[in-house]
Amino acid sequence: MSIAKGDTLPSATFRELTENGPEKVSTDDIFKGKKVVLFAVPGAFTPTCSINHLPTYLENRDAILSRGVDEIAVVAVNDAFVMGGWAKATGGEGKIRYLSDADGSFTKALGMELDLSGGGLGERSKRYSMLVDNGVVKELNVEENSGQATVSAAATILGQL
Template structure:
């Protein structure tokens, strides 16, 4: 079942890089008491994700945060080392928190998995963006297959 507006973010543990070492972070730590924009994408270093999706949020981070957002989180079904290298490559700095859902546990709990085995990519996340306030989803923007519109930084910013 796919998460919906009004639902609580499910409990899960994701990974991020802290001081050069993999470090777990729970969804409670990410979302509790905050307004968070989380966007997810099929994979780090993939064409649309690297050319448009992540760069848009990096470029618009200040404008999004000016709308009352405490943090912007990018999640992908990749390992934490790939996400860290991608963040460096994309010059993310502290504008966006990159988290890895290496085993797709969180993605499955959201009901937003994508079977990309025909592309040799295995199980991934659908492309989406959500806004959550204190762990409750207030907006959910799920892309149609092959599209990049409603989960873009432009669209999310306009919806805040």
């Protein structure tokens, strides 16, 4: 069963690339006592994610934060080094958090796994965005087609804030 509005996020541990290497960060570290916009992509450096999805959050970062959001984070079933490289390549380093769900455990706990083995990518995440307030999902926007970034783009979240 997939996560839904009103549900509490499951406990999980991500990895985030820092100047000291990959460091563990928990769902409590990210969401406890904060309002966070979290969006997921099937894969860092993939065309739709890099060209159509992530840029909407970078371009609308200030507008989102000005509406009471404490932080914006992106998560993908990629390792911390790939996510760190993507942060640098996209100019998003220090602007949003790039979280690695390398083994897909968070994605599976949400019921958001997506089998992209046919395209050579293996198990990944569905494309979605959510507004999370103190660990509780307030808004959830899941793409029907992982190759599109419309319902989960920053404009939708802005309209929900």
